Structure formats: structure tokens, C-alpha cells
Amino acid sequence: MKFWKKLTPEERLNRVQRALKENVDFSKDANLGYPASRLDEKVFANESLFLREMPVLNTYIANPNHIGCHTYGTSEYSFKGTQEIEREVLDMIAVDLFKAEEGAYDGYISPGGTEANVQAMWIYRNEFMKRHGAKLEEIVILASDDTHYSIPKGVNLLMLEWKKVPVDEVTRDISREDFRNTVKSALEEGKKYFIVIANMGTTMFGSVDDPVPMTEVLEEFEVPYRLHIDGAYGGFVFPFSEGENTINFTNPKISSITIDAHKMLQAPYGTGIFVCRKGLIENVLTTEAQYVEGMDLTLCGSRSGANAVAVWTILTTYGPHKWYEKISVLKMRTNWLCKQLDLLEVPYFREPEMNIVTIRSFAVPEEIAHKYNLVPQTHDEGNKWYKIVLMDHVEIEHLKDFINDLSSHKKVPVK
Numbered sequence: 331m332k333f334w335k336k337l338t339p340e341e342r343l344n345r346v347q348r349a350l351k352e353n354v355d356f357s358k359d360a361n362l363g364y365p366a367s368r369l370d371e372k373v374f375a376n377e378s379l380f381l382r383e384m385p386v387l388n389t390y391i392a393n394p395n396h397i398g399c400h401t402y403g404t405s406e407y408s409f410k411g412t413q414e415i416e417r418e419v420l421d422m423i424a425v426d427l428f429k430a431e432e433g434a435y436d437g438y439i440s441p442g443g444t445e446a447n448v449q450a451m452w453i454y455r456n457e458f459m460k461r462h463g464a465k466l467e468e469i470v471i472l473a474s475d476d477t478h479y480s481i482p483k484g485v486n487l488l489m490l491e492w493k494k495v496p497v498d499e500v501t502r503d504i505s506r507e508d509f510r511n512t513v514k515s516a517l518e519e520g521k522k523y524f525i526v527i528a529n530m531g532t533t534m535f536g537s538v539d540d541p542v543p544m545t546e547v548l549e550e551f552e553v554p555y556r557l558h559i560d561g562a563y564g565g566f567v568f569p570f571s572e573g574e575n576t577i578n579f580t581n582p583k584i585s586s587i588t589i590d591a592h593k594m595l596q597a598p599y600g601t602g603i604f605v606c607r608k609g610l611i612e613n614v615l616t617t618e619a620q621y622v623e624g625m626d627l628t629l630c631g632s633r634s635g636a637n638a639v640a641v642w643t644i645l646t647t648y649g650p651h652k653w654y655e656k657i658s659v660l661k662m663r664t665n666w667l668c669k670q671l672d673l674l675e676v677p678y679f680r681e682p683e684m685n686i687v688t689i690r691s692f693a694v695p696e697e698i699a700h701k702y703n704l705v706p707q708t709h710d711e712g713n714k715w716y717k718i719v720l721m722d723h724v725e726i727e728h729l730k731d732f733i734n735d736l737s738s739h740k741k742v743p744v745k
């Protein structure tokens with residue numbers, strides 16, 4: 331890990347304060363041109379020492395705008411201090427965690443995983459249209475049945491079409507055969523350009539798609555394609571597996587990755603992360619964004635620099651080793667839960683190395699599902715699954731109560 335290091339509280343505070351000093355200070359300097367200011371001081375006073383010692387809240391109050399993309403070209407001069415922190419945190423994620431070459435990627439802290447996924451599809455749609463003269467109706471999105479709804483949302487916005495790739499009912503895997511058949515039928519319908527989304531942890535199952543057979547099949551057909559990894563949920567879990575993770579930029583076929591910091595990392599909402607290889611993001615350059623220095627390559631426009639500082643602060647509080655430990659504890663709790671379910675002979679799905687357990691709904695009485703706030707696959711009729719996500723606040727005590735309730739319902743004594 332070249333960039334991701336654990337820092338002391340003093341080091342973190344000093345680094346963020348230095349960054350804020352390098353930004354314009356709305357509370358001191360003459361800043362006449364901005365349609366913005368620090369947060370309203372009647373509501374968000376920054377007088378207490380307590381607040382001054384909290385780098386993230388401090389940054390919220392200073393209210394830097396990270397509009398635009400700070401890995402590419404020039405950026406708004408006024409917030410260069412905290413933009414540098416954003417670049418530091420992107421280096422930790424893109425280079426250290428997902429093995430991009432230093433300086434060989436672009437990216438930004440997006441408002442969430444949804445935007446990061448839409449950003450990816452938008453880039454590739456425009457690339458196919460600009461470089462290959464593709465027509466809208468010739469571009470298709472391929473993603474599994476278990477894919478997050480941000481994909482169909484983006485498909486709708488971008489006026490594309492989504493071909494769902496079926497998954498196995500039990501293993502949640504995409505078979506090579508099913509993928510090949512989906513590509514074939516897309517070709518028969520006149521599709522020529524393929525944007526593939528592979529999941530690094532689906533929302534409902536935590537299942538991880540192997541992107542290798544997908545790209546092998548696309549290469550059999552010799553069609554132009556781009557591959558995006560949706561690691562919104564699993565991006566801070568799966569790379570901390572026992573074995574070596576190969577779903578990263580060491581695979582030359584992977585062009586971009588979405589990772590959410592506001593899920594596993596427990597950052598405040600508004601912290602998705604988008605990273606892609608160099609040479610791609612300019613496909614969504616909005617040249618009309620002329621009042622923004624360096625112009626805009628992102629979907630959202632204005633966004634808070636405090637979100638970047640929040641992710642930076644979390645990562646430097648843990649450092650990679652503590653984070654690995656934290657994920658290991660969650661996986662041990664997941665193992666414990668799976669073992670209890672095995673003893674009760676309750677059927678479930680769990681992706682090894684992930685911390686989601688998705689249980690067959692027939693094995694969980696509705697009142698128990700309700701009592702423990704299990705999330706159903708669908709809120710409509712015919713729900714087949716309930717999931718348990720082993721987040722930080724889900725402890726063995728809670729799981730024990732749940733297992734006890736399940737077993738007294740089944741009238742099986744707990745071992």
C-alpha cells in the first residue's frame with residue numbers, strides 16, 4: 331500500500347486544516363463571485379473547540395465545492411486544498427485497493443453508487459457513439475438478473491436497452507452458456523456494442539460475478555465491449571478476501587469500478603466513488619460548463635468536498651490492516667450465523683468472503699422477519715428471500731436471538 335496509511339488523530343487534523351487553509355475561506359477573505367458560502371452560521375456555528383477538532387465536520391462548515399473532476403486537467407482554484415485530499419483518497423482506492431497504475435486513472439467522489447454506475451454507462455455510450463458512430467439502438471447493457479436497480483435507471487435515462495442475464499437459482503452464478511445465449515440474442519436483435527456490468531457483491535445476495543468468462547465470450551464474437559464493475563456494496567469487503575482478488579485494474583479488460591463509501595465504510599450519505607482508466611472520462615465532457623474552471627466531467631455538478639474528507643478520514647483512521655481486521659470480524663460473525671442455519675437446516679445463500687446471508691423466505695415466519703427487520707427481495711407478493719447484512723452493528727447477541735426465535739418456531743432445540 332503506497333498511499334493508504336494509518337495516521338494519528340493529530341496527523342489527520344493537521345492535514346485537513348492545512349487543506350482548508352489552501353481553500354478560499356468564506357469567513358475571512360473577500361470572495362465576491364461565488365453563488366455559495368460556508369454553511370449558515372446561525373445554524374452551523376463553528377465556535378466550539380470540540381468542532382474544530384473534528385476534521386470532517388469542520389470541512390462541512392467551511393463548505394468547499396468539489397464541482398468537476400480533479401484527476402483530469404485543471405480544477406477550480408478556490409478549493410485546491412481539499413481537492414488534493416480527494417486525489418489522495420482516490421489514490422488509496424484506485425491504486426492501493428484496485429491496483430490501477432499511479433496516474434493512470436480518473437475518478438471522483440460521486441453522490442452515490444447510482445451516479446457512479448450511470449456515469450460509467452454514460453461514458454461508454456458516448457464513446458461508442460463518438461468513436462464508432464454507434465446508433466443508440468445498437469448499444470446494449472448486459473447485466474445479471476440480480477443487478478442493482480441503478481442499472482435499469484441508467485438504461486432508461488440513457489435510452490438504452492438492458493438484456494438481463496439469468497442467474498442460477500441456487501448459486502446465483504451466471505453460466506457461460508447463458509451469457510453466450512444472451513449475447514447471441516442481442517446480436518440477432520441488431521445490437522453491436524456491449525456495455526457489461528459485473529457485480530462485485532449484489533445488493534440482495536452479495537454474489538460476485540466472475541468477469542472473465544463474460545469477456546471471453548464477448549471476444550469469441552469479436553464485438554466491441556466495455557466492462558464496468560459494480561462494487562457499490564462489496565468494494566470494501568471482497569478485496570479483503572483470503573485469496574488474491576483479481577477483479578481489479580490488473581485485469582486489462584476492466585475499464586471502471588463503482589465503490590460506495592456510505593455502505594460498508596459507514597461514511598455519511600453522498601459518498602459513492604467512481605474510478606476509470608485514463609482516456610475514457612472525456613467522453614462525457616460538458617464543454618458548455620464554461621464557468622467551471624477545468625470544465626465538468628461528472629454527472630452531478632456541485633458536490634461537497636466534505637464527503638471526500640470523510641472518506642479520507644475513515645481510511646486513514648483504520649489503515650489497511652485494521653480495515654482487514656474489521657472485515658474479518660464481520661465475516662466470522664457471518665460464519666457463525668451460517669453454521670447455526672446449517673444446524674437448523676434452514677436453506678440460505680452466502681457468497682464466500684462476503685458478509686450477506688440470504689435466507690429462503692419459506693423458512694422464516696413473517697413475524698420473525700418483521701421483528702428483526704430482515705429485508706425481503708421484493709415487497710410485493712411472492713417474495714422468495716430475506717437477507718441479513720452483517721454490518722458493524724449486527725452482533726452475535728442479535729443473531730443469537732434471531733436463531734433462538736427461528737428454532738423455537740421450528741421446535742428444534744438450539745445446540
Ligand SMILES: *Cc1c(COP(=O)(O)O)cnc(C)c1O
Nearest residue numbers: 442443444478480532533562563
Ligand atoms: C447500493 C448499491 C448501488 C447504488 O448505490 P446508492 O449509493 O444507493 O446510489 C448500486 N449497486 C449496488 C450493488 C448496490 O448495492
